Amino acid sequence: KSEVDSMTFVLFGATGDLAKRKIFPALYNLFLDNKMPQSFSIIGLGRREWSDFTFKKHVRESLSTFSRHEINDGPKTDEFLNSFHYSPLDVTDDEGYERLLDMIQRHEEELNIPENRLFYLSVAPSLIDVITSNITNSGLGSVKGWKRLIIEKPFGHDLKSAQDLNEKLSKAFEESEIYRIDHYLGKPMVQNLEALEFANPIFQALWNKQYIANVQITASETVGVEDRANYYDQAGAIRDMVQNHMLQILMMTAMQLPKRISSKDIRYEKKKIMESLRPLQKEEVASHVVRGQYGPGEIQGEFALGYKEEDGINNFSKNDTFIAARLWIDDNFWSGVPFYIRTGKRMKEKSTRIVIEFKNPLKDLYITQNEEISPNILTIDISPNESVSLQLNIKNPLNDNKIEPVTVAYSANQKNVPEAYEFLLSDALRGDPTFFAHWNEVELSWRWVQPILEAFEEDIVPLHSYPAGSMGPEAADQLLEEEEFQWW
Numbered sequence: 001k002s003e004v005d006s007m008t009f010v011l012f013g014a015t016g017d018l019a020k021r022k023i024f025p026a027l028y029n030l031f032l033d034n035k036m037p038q039s040f041s042i043i044g045l046g047r048r049e050w051s052d053f054t055f056k057k058h059v060r061e062s063l064s065t066f067s068r069h070e071i072n073d074g075p076k077t078d079e080f081l082n083s084f085h086y087s088p089l090d091v092t093d094d095e096g097y098e099r100l101l102d103m104i105q106r107h108e109e110e111l112n113i114p115e116n117r118l119f120y121l122s123v124a125p126s127l128i129d130v131i132t133s134n135i136t137n138s139g140l141g142s143v144k145g146w147k148r149l150i151i152e153k154p155f156g157h158d159l160k161s162a163q164d165l166n167e168k169l170s171k172a173f174e175e176s177e178i179y180r181i182d183h184y185l186g187k188p189m190v191q192n193l194e195a196l197e198f199a200n201p202i203f204q205a206l207w208n209k210q211y212i213a214n215v216q217i218t219a220s221e222t223v224g225v226e227d228r229a230n231y232y233d234q235a236g237a238i239r240d241m242v243q244n245h246m247l248q249i250l251m252m253t254a255m256q257l258p259k260r261i262s263s264k265d266i267r268y269e270k271k272k273i274m275e276s277l278r279p280l281q282k283e284e285v286a287s288h289v290v291r292g293q294y295g296p297g298e299i300q301g302e303f304a305l306g307y308k309e310e311d312g313i314n315n316f317s318k319n320d321t322f323i324a325a326r327l328w329i330d331d332n333f334w335s336g337v338p339f340y341i342r343t344g345k346r347m348k349e350k351s352t353r354i355v356i357e358f359k360n361p362l363k364d365l366y367i368t369q370n371e372e373i374s375p376n377i378l379t380i381d382i383s384p385n386e387s388v389s390l391q392l393n394i395k396n397p398l399n400d401n402k403i404e405p406v407t408v409a410y411s412a413n414q415k416n417v418p419e420a421y422e423f424l425l426s427d428a429l430r431g432d433p434t435f436f437a438h439w440n441e442v443e444l445s446w447r448w449v450q451p452i453l454e455a456f457e458e459d460i461v462p463l464h465s466y467p468a469g470s471m472g473p474e475a476a477d478q479l480l481e482e483e484e485f486q487w488w
Ligand code: BG6
Pocket: 221, 240, 241, 352, 383
């Protein structure tokens, strides 16, 4: 028997891409893993005039293409699909919501389940406001059980628009009812950071400025703008990756031991990191942030167009497809330790990784021996491989007893690791918000990013070109050289 409350899952944007690729497969996998409630119904909403039959067929196709567990033809799959219903909805039409309420109440009665409603908004950001106010006005949100709201990024376009959006949301939902998805927080190795830092006293003891020289967070991608020119050319890497995913990884890496491993205490520690992040003045952005855009090049043997030549991008675009930055956390634990982040499209490889470089105060002991001592390095690979490795120095008896770096490593069994969306949905169904972005975090992230947006807008930061297939512009290497470091 599942410990998750019986509920109704109301999905706005049910005919869209995210639903097909991520949401349906995640729900199905949770169902097969017995992590769905005893009784539930899933109401798909969209503009298209689909019937229940068409919808179920669409869901089935999504499962056969994208599900982690293979789809089976047995009664389990039928049982799962039987809980799906579709209703066309024009999200601006008030009466549509009244019909929706009738429909939901009917299903609640049929299944004899409480009024627990989870609203998932997988829609364009411009529709969020109208949908949430209609949820309130129609009475859909007045429940005897619980209600929750899941929303996808982007959460605003800058500080002001994020604040406006949040104000509107807060008229319909309490903060504790809002689950803002940052899918990086659903990645198993990001979720693992907390255990790595706090379940291992040996790391916990070292997790500070006394032992750590610098921290490097890289999320590189090989894909380019794909077919999202409209969105991406307005967003750039700074909004698309830095404001959310990169800063979330930074918070998860830098946070200090919480009082308890609870959502409240972890979020409190994360917020403290954001509050200690040294703000950038617009005029200093150019000294701490590297902005890049890919030119033509070659990735894994294939020619790749430059950004400006991509479909839908104009020849004069100054949009950033690459960002590297140096950040300082001015608290007792981290002051003086640079945190470097970098992310970009059309880079050499797809890889998300955190590298922690340790200090070595004893290095000089070996100078007389003329031996190069490498730093201890802890590498946390988030994707595509999930692994943790630690580089140590050991004398090699087969090489004149010279000291050499060796690596001890743990690698997750790659096969069938649940997807980020499975973890996130499962948490939302259980009402655990730990791995969702709290408004405090989102707002503080925008606050940090805002001067960068303005400096880009005013064009007071150079835009470096980098060849597709590289690790970004040289300026990103120089950023670390200023402190005599290098990207690992
Ligand atoms: C999304 C961005 O949030 O994350 C995309 O909008 C990016 O541009 C994607 O490609 C990367 O996610 P992942 O899980 O593939 O690293």
